[in-house]
Amino acid sequence: MTLSDNIVGFIRTSVPLGVGALVSWLVTLGIVLPVGTELQLASALTAVVAAAYWALVTWASKRWQGIGWLLGNPKQPMYIAHTVVAPAPLPGETRDDYRERTGLDG
Numbered sequence: 001m002t003l004s005d006n007i008v009g010f011i012r013t014s015v016p017l018g019v020g021a022l023v024s025w026l027v028t029l030g031i032v033l034p035v036g037t038e039l040q041l042a043s044a045l046t047a048v049v050a051a052a053y054w055a056l057v058t059w060a061s062k063r064w065q066g067i068g069w070l071l072g073n074p075k076q077p078m079y080i081a082h083t084v085v086a087p088a089p090l091p092g093e094t095r096d097d098y099r100e101r102t103g104l105d106g
Contacts, residue, residue, distance in 0.1 A: 005077035015072035016057070020050030 003011075024045035028038060054071070061068040068074025089098045099105060 003073065003075075005079060008073050008075050009077040009079075011072040012077070015070075016050040016054040017046070019053045020046040020048070023049045 021042075024042045027045060028042055031041075033041060057067060057070045061071070061074065066074065068076075086104050087102055090101075093101075
């Protein structure tokens with residue numbers, strides 16, 4: 001069974017966030033801070049650690065096979081770009097009429 005690219009992307013995003021949250025929680029266990037700053041520190045630390053973890057594992061997975069599992073799934077998701085073509089304005093159509101007909105700003 002293969003996972004859809006959306007699920008793979010979700011997993012590969014969630015794992016670094018979980019690692020970041022765990023590391024920031026462990027780091028802040030022994031730190032006494034003024035009231036109200038714990039959440040700010042934990043949030044900032046989570047973001048920094050998660051981004052660093054993702055970058056490091058992504059870089060390492062290009063060099064060594066199998067490292068991609070540290071992101072929860074070694075497969076990189078592939079997304080298909082969809083192109084939307086706006087309809088052309090009708091001859092003599094005003095900008096307001098075009099907006100009303102298409103819902104687009106033309």
